[in-house]
Amino acid sequence: MKSPVGVPPEAGQEAGQTVAELLRAVERIGVEVAGPAAADVDARGRFPQESIAALKEARVLSAAVPRALGGAGANPVELATQCVALGQHCASSAMILAMHHIQVASIAQHCGGSPELEAYLRRVVDEQRLIASVTSEVGPSGDMRQSVACVTQVDGGFTLSKRATTISYGAYAEDLLITARRDPEAAPSNQVLVLVLGGDFSLEEPGTWDTLGMRGTCSAGARVEAKGQAWQVLPEPFAGIATTTMVPLSHVVWGACWLGIATDAAGKARAVVRSKARAQPGVAPAAARRLSGLMTKLQLLRSEVFLAARDYSDLLARGDLEGLASLSFVLRLNNLKLSASQLTVEVVSEALFACGIGSYMNKSPFSLSRQLRDAYSAPLMINNDRIHETNASILSVFKGE
Template sequence: MSDLLQRARRVGAEVAARHASAVDADARFPRESFAALKAEKLLGVMVPAEFGGAGASIPEILSLCHALGQHCASTAMIYAMHQIQVACIVRHGQQSPWHRQLLQRLAGEQLLLASATSEAGVGGDVRSSVCAVEVEGQRLKVSKNATVISYGADADGILVTARRTPDSPASDQVIVAVLKGDYRLEQTSSWDTLGMRGTCSNGYWLHAAGDVAQILPLPYADISAQTMLPTSHLTWSSLWLGIATDAVARARTFVRAEARKKPGSTPPGALRLAESMNLLQHMKSNVVAAARQYEAALGSAERLTALSFAVAMNNLKIGTSQMAVQVVNHALLICGISGYRNDSEFSVGRHLRDAHSAALMVSNDRILANTANLLLVLKDDPGLFP
């Protein structure tokens, strides 16, 4: 086990798990978990060693998301969303002096990054923007009516998507990295939801100003295809797998307890537990295969922007988001009323509520529609191995 994973598991078991119920009940930011993650230097682990980070690989990041997801899904989701932003800076900002300095700060100060991609007026399409970057000399400003900025009030910086100029089409977007002091937030909506309550995904008017050097050099379309989309689907799938893993662990403990009560007999839930383990194995295999596919494509813009790669990442998100709910529901049926109760050691109510967010946080229907369009032109691959 790597040192990074040991530290993440310690934070999960000793801190995140202890406060998960309160984070959920109060729909509050998991401040204890993130104080511990900062103390363990786990926020800047993806930053390359030359900038002071650990240079963690994608599989290592996924393992950390998976470990945290087994204790507090909101903590894991925030951690995943932060790492998505860090990945964008790591992969597309190293040619920029301003962003190289940001990488050093991410590692040294353990800054927490949020994202402002959603916007009122675009129908949920993050590949379109209404707001635009306005430049005067070397200074810029942007105002965005963001329908969601998860943990925006607790972040140290935000990556904002906007049209390149006021005259640019909606799809000609850039990312601007703004830090506290560069922006102010005016809350426009609250976050009182079924699950993932601790992500505090409120809506805000964001008003930011800064230097033109804070714009990432590559267009958002390229950053999204090469980094943001695959990293999102991989990290999210890993934490959803974490939710399902803990639910099955609770169900297994329940079945074993039932077996001890009647030695020599098979408890009623044992067969369903076996089925749950089968589904869990499928989920894990899908995540591992997709991670290896992404690692193999890194460094090749052609492979990262291939239609087949986009379809594979879309399918990962769709599949794991659906199976997470299925697995947790199996665990609920196995544990019965003990799983249904909130005051039981076998409770999976929070797991089920959090898992239902998976199909909605970037709608599966939107992703399926995108995949359907890609399949119209994608050539069939009849082979078993690529």
């Protein structure tokens, strides 16, 4: 099993749980904890405390920490597999896990051998610290790759103030990973990624998160007031971190969460069709035709998510930085985001038809209300229209496939 940074566990060093053990734990937590709580999490728009506590107890939050540092060294395919497993039971829990894995991988792959950052990753293993991302910002561009906020050097460290439009589970995270300009004079695109530890930040003027779906991610915006020490500014510019880790891994694990939602909806449709078929053996129920159509799309979705995850895992394992930074890979991952989000909405929508009126009723065991509302976040979190614009721009200079 390769770690994301390709570092094998050193001889005599104790590795954490295996990736397979963690996956079994996530599957169990989905069935026993996240699933039973999902309706309440959704209805009250509350943080899925019990799911995340169970994931911590099972030591899932260090899945992406390299084995050399005591983690499981899970690669993108393996992280995606966890998200699919959890997403079938509670999409909010799965999305929180996905975002946390992205933060851990961003530190692990770009810590540049910093002893302090490596020691921090060991703390993630030992203490199962949940890390939230602060990349969004109130400002003119709405572009993650441009910041208004900046790191300001003070005696022995830095301060940082940032007005974020959304911070998923920010109020429940131990630590934050924040994008900002390198210093007060730096251009908007001259960004760094900054780790801020619990006790060193506060979330001021928090907004609300009363949304159609993904209600348990509790992604209210806030003004972050933070401080820290110099080692907490990751050594590599954010541009490289975004290109090789944050953006591609986001598209892969988000796609996996959505695949979980679609699989959940398809599962209900399959149960309804089986039940109708049993009622009249020999007569194919009308819903079966609908089921066949949505299963075709579900297979496309699964293939797209896991093929992209495998391509990404292979590039990482080979250390192919040129491939990771290439425009063809940017297009590849953007297209994953576009097709996975669209297919998810389509599969859940068609599952409504296959299930019939029962799926339209909120209290029915076949209700698809939460799945449909959660699914609609997919084309909107990073708006697909914006990604099409980016692709259109790239395609004006890119000549290859």
